[in-house]
Amino acid sequence: MTGLTGVRACVFDAYGTLFDVHSAANALKADIGPEADRLSMLWRDKQVGYSWLLSLMGDAYKPFWEVTQDALDYAMEATGLADRKDLRQRLLDLYFTLAAYPEVPGMLAGLKAKGLSTAILSNGSPDMLNGAVSSANVGGVLDAVLSVEDVGIFKPAPSVYQLVMDRFGLTKRDEVLFMSSNGWDAAAASHFGFRVVWINRSGLPLERLPGTPVAIKNDLTGLADMIDV
Amino acid sequence: MTGLTGVRACVFDAYGTLFDVHSAANALKADIGPEADRLSMLWRDKQVGYSWLLSLMGDAYKPFWEVTQDALDYAMEATGLADRKDLRQRLLDLYFTLAAYPEVPGMLAGLKAKGLSTAILSNGSPDMLNGAVSSANVGGVLDAVLSVEDVGIFKPAPSVYQLVMDRFGLTKRDEVLFMSSNGWDAAAASHFGFRVVWINRSGLPLERLPGTPVAIKNDLTGLADMIDV
Known part of the structure; x- marks a missing residue:
């Protein structure tokens, strides 16, 4: 052009x-185990999807940092990792870097x-x-x-x-x-x-x-x- | 309760x-081949996602029937089935039944x-x-x-x-x-x-x-x- x-x-x-956005889960891949890629994809998909849904509801906006945590909670439950509270915190910390x-x-x-x-x-x-x-x-x-x-x-x-x-x-x-x-x-x-x-x-x-x-x-x-x- | x-x-x-919604692709599963399930999931995901996005853009609403066709076109390209125009028409016809x-x-x-x-x-x-x-x-x-x-x-x-x-x-x-x-x-x-x-x-x-x-x-x-x- x-x-x-x-x-x-x-x-x-x-x-x-x-x-x-996948560098967070990639950094902890060995610790997360075989569901690492699916966790990361689902986390991202839900994060984006929730941002659209909250916007459309009209009165439900919340800061993206909260949306990011909500999406991670969903993704961890869906991949059988809901009990890994240590992992949750480390993934969230990595999102800032x-x-x-x-x-x-x-x-x-x-x-x-x-x-x-x-x-x-x-x-x-x-x-x-x-x-x-x-x-x-x-x-x-x-x-x-x-x-x-x-x-x-x-x-x-x-x-x-x-x-x-x-x-x-x-x-x-x-x-x-x-x-x-x-x-x-x-x-x-x-x-x-x-x-x-x-x-x-x-x-x-x-x-x-x-x-x-x-x-x-x-x-x-x-x-x-x-x-x- | x-x-x-x-x-x-x-x-x-x-x-x-x-x-x-998956009954359309299921009915043609043998003809679609190994990508049938992924096609059906992606078709549905895009159909729903596009409905949210068009709504949020504010001036981009179009009837769901058009959204359904757009989503199928994306899903067929993503699964390598873009050339199967026959399949496209049969899947769309099945959506009415x-x-x-x-x-x-x-x-x-x-x-x-x-x-x-x-x-x-x-x-x-x-x-x-x-x-x-x-x-x-x-x-x-x-x-x-x-x-x-x-x-x-x-x-x-x-x-x-x-x-x-x-x-x-x-x-x-x-x-x-x-x-x-x-x-x-x-x-x-x-x-x-x-x-x-x-x-x-x-x-x-x-x-x-x-x-x-x-x-x-x-x-x-x-x-x-x-x-x-």
Whole structure:
């Protein structure tokens, strides 16, 4: 593709996009046993699903940190690990120090070197996001860390994506280039009006949802090279 | 438990509760091949997930019949069956004649014999619901078939559950006894204020969501015996 022009802010989803949500369970894989992968997948699926359901109920929003614990409790019961209270605490502790994908620090530095604004837009609670940003040592190459906690509803509600417009004082939605590895987030952000690069780390089919990414990549390597400033 | 008193309407979720959503893929199992079960699970998961996402986007509602087709297209691609256009059409045709669970006709007749009002409350498009009700021959023991199409948003939005109150002219939400096999639907209906019996057909853990069922059963057998009129 030719270079993208007119981009003013590069905004990233956090979990699954910059930070590897499965790194927590992976770090304890030997201790968890044969259900480790299923536990991790189910934890993530329930975390996301609960965020949608609580948002739709209208009066049931709670911080993502509580949702993350609820989802883990479900996943541990479903995989026969409900009695492993030690494991529960260690998995939750690890969520504050999730590994960043290896290309992330260099990629963010490359965007800053081009004079672009950078930000995270995430369902995560501010303390969760601060922990992951600090642990990955990327605070210096991020201009903003935006949490849905300011609007009290989760993605893909439009008011979440609007946070980016307000923070950077933008009026044209397509001045935002948004990156997410979550196909549904990529679709919804595109439907909102952002230009979107779907980071399809797992090689999944395109979601049959409104909104179409302008590009699809396997990871974030080379992102800065796609943008003409 | 002692008998439930003060129940005026018994309302049922359709898909998974009265009708077996996996009966379509099961009927074609030999033709689909080894991916049949995964196709069916993924089809259902995407169907439900898309209904939540479209609702949250705010301006993206489309009829459940379209959502059902979108979800099947995703599931067929994910299982390597995208080229089987013949299969796609046969699976969709079967969705209009899903099998009812065996206890359903007798259970509904038992409720009517006690003088209770009965209804379906479903995400399904009216034509889908009419097809399944007709195929299962339960139209004569249902007082109403309510579709979210009248409010243009999917479960678990409160306006969906409100349809029941309006249809039966009720003012107290706990006069409704609501049955769903979907744990999230059971939780949300309970959070809305219905009394809920979760029909936990698959022996799953309780969802960590607001709202608590008044009872949990493996199937719908004996439901009428739980109600004192």
